[in-house]
Amino acid sequence: MASDPTLSNAANDPADPAPASRYFNRELSWLAFNDRVLAEAANPAYPLLERLRFLSISGSNLDEFVMIRVAGLAGQVRSKIAETSIDGRTPRQQLAAIDGKVRALQIKQQQALDTLRLLLAAEGIHIEGEQQIGVQAEAWLRDWFESHIVPVVTPQALDPANPFPFVANGGIGALFTLQRESDGSRLIEMVLIPQALDRFVALPAELTDGESVLIAVERLVCRYAGILFPGFRVLGDGVFRVLRDSDLEIEEEAEDLVRLFRSAIQRRRRGQVIMLELADDFDPDAEDLLREKLGLAQALVTRTGGMLGISGLAQVVETDRPELRFPPYTPRYPERVLEHDGDVFAAIGAKDFIVHHPYESFEVVVDFLRQAAADPRVVSIKQALYRAGNQPTVINALIAAAEAGKSVTAVVELKARFDEEQNLKWAGELERAGVQVIYGFIDMKTHAKVSMVVREEDGAYRVYCHLGTGNYHPVTARIYTDLSYFTADPAFGRDAAKLFNFVTGHVEPDTMERLSISPLTLRERLVADIDHEIALAREGRPAAIWGKMNAITERGLIDKFYEASAAGVKVTLVVRGICCLRPGVPGLSENITVKSIIGRFLEHSRIYAFGNGRPLPSEEAIVYFSSADLMDRNLYRRVEALVPICNPTVHEQVLGQVMLANLLDTEQSWLLDGTSGVYHRVGDGNVVVGEQFNCHGYFMTNPSLSGRGDALADSRVPDLAERQTPTLPAHPR
Template identity: 75%
Template sequence: MASTPQPPSADATNAGGDLSQLSAEERYFNRELSWLAFNDRVLEEANNANYPLLERLRFLSISGSNLDEFMMIRVAGLAGQVRSGVTQTSIDGRTPKQQLAAIGTKVRELEAKQQATLARLQPLLEDEGIHLAGEDRIEEDAHRWLRDYFVNHIMPVLTPQALDPAHPFPFVANGGIGALFNLTRNSDSSQLVEMVLIPGALPRFVRIPEEVLGDEAIYVPVERLVCRYAKLLFPGFTIVGDGVFRILRDSDMEIEEEAEDLVRFFRSAIQRRRRGQVIMLEIDDSFDPEAEELLRDKLELEQAFVTKTTGMIGISGLSQVVDEDRHDLKFTPYSPRYPERILEHDGDAFAAISAKDIIIHHPYESFEVVVDFLRQAAADPKVISIKQALYRAGNQPTVINALIEAAEAGKSVTAVVELKARFDEEQNLKWAGELERAGVQVIYGFIDMKTHAKVSMVVRQEEGRARTYCHFGTGNYHPVTAKIYTDLSYFTADPALGRDAAKLFNFVTGYVEPQSMERLAISPLNLYERIIADIDHEIALARADKPAAIWAKMNSITEQGVIDKLYEASQAGVEIMLVVRGICCLRPGVPGLSDNITVKSVIGRFLEHSRIYAFGNGEPMPSNTAKVYISSADMMERNLHRRVESLVPIQTDTVHDQVLDQVLLANLIDTQQSWLLDGETGDYQRVAPADGLERGGFNCHEYFMTNPSLSGRGEALKESGVPKLTLRKPAS
């Protein structure tokens, strides 16, 4: 098994300047606070008046679900470190306890901003006939309908539980919502506290049907209905006080290296996760004080966050309202193009790829081309073998079915299923079972490393020899996220990349560490070293007074060795432009440290997810001779040192042109969806639309929705060319 390379120290990478004079806090941003800043940018889209109303509500819901996951994973991990007495500091020099204190302040600010945003959106929604928690404003017929719905659909599945010495305190599931009631018995005035947990199978909101209210859409949170009709649950009692609460639990899973059976381990670990330590308690501000004290005591809230709200608990639940059938309040539906290059070969993917490499830009071009590649492989009598890496396949079985069809057709099919894909473990276990039953050889990879590379490999018998066709992606084989995430799919029949892909699969399935790679770089073996070497090359060019530039697009950058090397490059005069959607621990534009580095974030209709790394290689950017890679890896310690990832060089001219001169450049010059990072304060400021490529600004998502792909269009380019983009640096 491969040993994990360690990043060089700051001193080792800082040949160009003395970082030792700066404190850790002066050199780096805190990872967790940077993530909260990202989620704040997501939340700001809910306040973007340029978006349709329900899309704004969607961004609010997303900010809620993002925050839930952050609490369950990142904050839970820090709380566990505090309980264990860990004092190891973060990249910016903070202990876990110090980080929790800073996070607590920001989380409360973010939650308050979420509630304020909801309060601003509600009257706008009401103007459009959509009402939230509006049961007090409806007609008597609707009241009767709500009561009947409660009696017939909700009340039968509720189980009131007394909280007293004779009854054990009930278990509240992760994400569970409940209500506490302070009761007085009418017969003898005795006091009683009861808990009612709301089953997760119930809808988050109850929508009063159109036949009752006509065009008005009224959504009532299910917990409010429970409180409203609680007297039906407690006949013979007077309700003195009530309150609604919600809890989140520690949902991380620590992998045991000695686990002999990963499948059995994960099945039991999923069950344990549902009973993890309480990490957050949300209560409404009218919560009965005595009931609140009891809840705090019974839930053992050591290291837990407790928040009170005057608005709605569980903001993420608004996703149900977003599904309201009001197309006038949503983005105009977008239908992705199917690549003409494939159609020009009568739908024969292998013929098209054999002629020339193809890059597909999702979601602007259909993910169906990836599924069709596998379907064709399953049906093609010349195909003898398929190898597929699956990280997140989602709950739609399109890719899984294609692999099953191939196995049932007698192909040799190997699937590397990653059981450690967070929150997808249960779904991946299900797919693994179905694949195995169909005759697919299922491999679970390394115990201590996730297999995050996005690779598919098809071996086809052609003219007496085996030829390998590969798909390398920046995103998961997930048909749902492929409609909303921007990612790249690269199809190639390059023999060298085919040989490298085979070595990658052998490394994962048999721990056979490749002795050499022709084109591909993989983590944890040599991907980090390749990136560092390419940065070093740009540094050498700059010191020789030659053009030197680095452009990169990623989701996060937290790895200290890479950050310090970029600081060194900046000090040497390399022009560095980074598009970092989420976490950024690098401080750009700091005098003497990172003067030549610009960092921006693009947040818009689609989730920017592709990873692209480009190095000028001695020519002004964008350059035909630039080194360009696509990758499954972000510049994070986990991706570079604790995961199996791929870094794929792009050498075909048309693909190189699209990735560098179109996809990456469009992100760099976007203004309408862009935020610039202030390296001194850590604040992000919107780029003014007037500073864009043309009057009104430039929107990279709209550009790709209205303009074709370079390599996917084929002969169609003769009729309609792609508008040439030119570099305009974002205004600071």
């Protein structure tokens, strides 16, 4: 397998005395991404509940960042690991920088909530709306508390006779300082909020003049503390929330991977405390005790005068007010398949085609497996499952195939973060149905999105493949923009078989005809294509690179892009999230532009395009889609697939429509200033832009990509020559 060159090329290499001038810090870049997500909560073009959804997403994003990335850095500090980041910072220096950014982000979240609370109140939705509680509503709420909360909470005295209670990851609790009325003695009590409870209680509409009034459970616990503690006077109270280290550390030599993961998931729930959030009015005596008992070495401790656990607003987003959400969008079923009366195999056999989710339905992927399960000519199915979600559509199709007597193999990735438990459940159900379940490598995740069906036709076997950029997850397929490629090209079939053999039997393929896979050849393929563009530029020929990805952090490829820029190659990247590359820096990357798109859908597909001696887009361009971002983990520690697009129609659709639309978007785009590190929203006065274009809106309102060919002529993405791509002026404000 390929080695990781970055391990021997640390960011503090003496030959590179100023890495911060060449690279952005990964963690701070991620926080900048979440800041862009949060900014959508203030977007006046969005309905109010959708703005609240973005606020909630920014909260859940931040929780995961703390539980994984901050926890990892804190662990390095505890272990005295001094390895520096790509920009030359030690773990302790990164934690110090993160601390300030996290606090600033939390302040922005509370400000956004304050604004949205007022706007929603004007629409009759009151978040934590105690001021709306009248006499009748008060009586109802008190009765509800006594019947629904009192039976399930367990007040616990914090004294030497009782061990300090365990506070679960993400757990919210309240501490009370009490004085006994009979003798004046004091004690501290803790009440933990059961995570099975909804975060908010909705008052009956008939008690609130038809308006929606929602009260957070933890506020009810404080409001009705007298019910929980009769005979005591409340001297002080405070609400807190805990986040714990949630990463899984897996031993390389594990004899029983399933048992290992079950125990690791249990350990995650009891991981080191990484963040403690406190309400501003938290009682000082109770705070001292909490700090002492939780063990807060390297933990962030933050205070807020607003709501703890912003992610909990997801419940409010689901309030039954459709006029305050985006109009419903129904994905189109791929027309290529409809032309063949819904027969997926007939459609694939006629011609390769690509499906663009969520604009085109994920149901075609499920139908591919369902029809394979029911088809008597299908003899074998092989399926990679990274995230399948909690809806069993794909799982049921595989089970049906096994029960029909077909040979079914499922590669179930147990290391899919936060989906481990769900994947263990599916693995058990698949095995019970007779599916051969493989867990792949212990030290690498299988992240490639591949499905392979072997079908008997005319006395021979024909292989049909689905290759994608997204997970086999029916819920995220309605939210994430991804590509699904269907082909019966024998070369792809042979390569897919070798990929599965690599994962299931650990047999490295000697040659591959179409696919490049990590950690073996994927990075090398991209480097070779970049080098080809560099050579073309040095010959004075057109040279250009377009890329679309979720993140770029791998130092070697960043340096290769810098080399391309210096040679005169025009590099344009759409990087939704983390970007350690500094674009547009004189003498380093003046020919590189980086933009980020944040909108109604989550940009998730990865596309890599190389001009190959012609201006982009062109029929001669080399184009790939992939499951891999340009990160160390994707290139060295995961099994990924890089898929070349050979079919001319699909080539034009991916390059001349999907990729080009992303480059031309002006309404959801941010441009990165490589000198300051600031992202400028297109249209805010800092960005030069021509006619407005919304790539999500375009694909929602234009015909299906799959199989339309020349029928798209009247509704294509505008020519690059007709539109001006957004650019930063030399000195943005």
